[in-house]
Amino acid sequence: MKKIKKIKIRLNGSFKFVKDNTNLSDLLKTLKIPLKKVAIEFNQQILDKKKLNKQILRNNDKIEIVHFIGGG
């Protein structure tokens, strides 16, 4: 049986293992992230939410997903 290769990414500060060659759009779907209510930073760069499926994840990628919360 062929072993599925996994890579390690950093998502909102925590390590996460995902399948190699996963694209960001699939990851966000799995996590059930409401895209309209968030902004995404990929390796310190803000990502256009329309281009998420073009972003293939690699080892050590850093992803930040932010939204609005209560604040003063």
Next chain:
Amino acid sequence: MKQDKFIIAGRNFKSRLIVGTGKYKSMSQCAKAVKLSGASIVTVAVRRVNITDKKKALLMDYIDPKKITYLPNTAGCFNSKDALRTLRLAREIGGWKLVKLEVLGDKKNLFPEIIETLKSTEVLSKEGFKVMVYCNDDPLMAKRLENAGACAIMPLAAPIGSGLGIQNQTNIKIIRKQTKLPLIIDAGLGQASDATIAMELGCDGVLVNTAIAKAKKPLDMALAFKNAVISGRQSYLSGRIQKNLMGSASSPLKGII
């Protein structure tokens, strides 16, 4: 009578009371307080999405950004780099250009780091942001922020969350005299009358969070602040009497028996 409009960056807002959405017991209490306050603008913070707990209530489910203007802030940022990063992300969520810049300099007193604030104001204005700037009650710095492109000057009354009320009324009056930009007292108010005083000094609005959220009855306090701001504005526009050292009888002296 000329209509009394509250305009920030070309947009007309109905209420002169801006409220924060932090520190409430629950999201639903926050939403109720916002409604009772009559605020047209609420401040919001940008934070990481909780990846593991998906059931956690979302602010946008309680306060509709189509009905109330979200004003993203940079609370928790201690330098220009972090503030810029935060507001660029905020803009990405849904096109927010009207933002509140708040760069802090000290974790205890939460006073603004004004050099970093000035730097950030310049950059953000050039990038097309409409920057409402949290700052000291320092007229010289207020002027520099205005020159750097701020769309509203927001001096503190006292340290954030302190509830001390306006500590330097003279400086606020001087800033009022020197700027035509919206002048909004941000931070440090403790009770409704503090908001009235701010409005009577000629401020265009006030921004309140802790004084409402941490009051014993937040919903009642939200209403109190709403009325206080309206009252203060009316009082300011009505033109107060001169102060006199001596008394002046209200009843006519003629006809005394």
